[in-house]
Amino acid sequence: MLAFAAELGIKAKPTATGGLPSTLTQVMSSQIDIGWAVAPFGLKEIEGGKIRIVANGNDVASMRGQTVRVQTVNTRLLTERKDVLLRFVRAYREALDWIFTDPQAMKLYSATNKVPEHLVRKTAEQFQTRQGMQFDTISGVDAIMADGVKLKFLDAPLTKAQLAELIQIPPPGS
Numbered sequence: 775m776l777a778f779a780a781e782l783g784i785k786a787k788p789t790a791t792g793g794l795p796s797t798l799t800q801v802m803s804s805q806i807d808i809g810w811a812v813a814p815f816g817l818k819e820i821e822g823g824k825i826r827i828v829a830n831g832n833d834v835a836s837m838r839g840q841t842v843r844v845q846t847v848n849t850r851l852l853t854e855r856k857d858v859l860l861r862f863v864r865a866y867r868e869a870l871d872w873i874f875t876d877p878q879a880m881k882l883y884s885a886t887n888k889v890p891e892h893l894v895r896k897t898a899e900q901f902q903t904r905q906g907m908q909f910d911t912i913s914g915v916d917a918i919m920a921d922g923v924k925l926k927f928l929d930a931p932l933t934k935a936q937l938a939e940l941i942q943i944p945p946p947g948s
């Protein structure tokens with residue numbers, strides 16, 4: 775939201791709204807003008823004409839090439855139980871392949887989460903794409919760090935050594 779407002783040169787007052795259900799409630803009751811969501815949450819309301827999408831992260835030019843989803847582990851797991859981590863990574867990659875290639879995956883997600891199957895497919899096609907769900911590449915690190923400094927999450931950009939320690943992506947097949 776901050777990047778979107780900055781690019782458009784508009785003033786906006788960010789408001790903490792909590793999770794998805796509370797944000798939707800605040801939008802629907804006019805407590806806030808615009809909220810956030812993660813598909814498939816809110817897609818039923820979009821279909822029903824109750825809400826609409828006004829922007830998504832890809833609409834913000836400065837964020838378009840940035841990784842926004844990562845998996846993290848603590849140092850103990852990384853050093854003491856790396857075999858467990860590597861098994862998780864292999865399983866995640868296999869699950870991702872299954873989700874995006876086997877139609878049964880969409881049916882199972884739909885049934886388990888009580889979300890209509892066409893909304894699950896729409897989510898996979900438009901919002902949580904295969905490329906967006908993978909974690910084999912981290913993009914836009916310099917811009918992410920600049921935002922981190924600007925928003926006071928970081929005192930300074932990380933060094934190459936810090937980045938090498940922070941970002942450790944097991945190669946495929948490991």
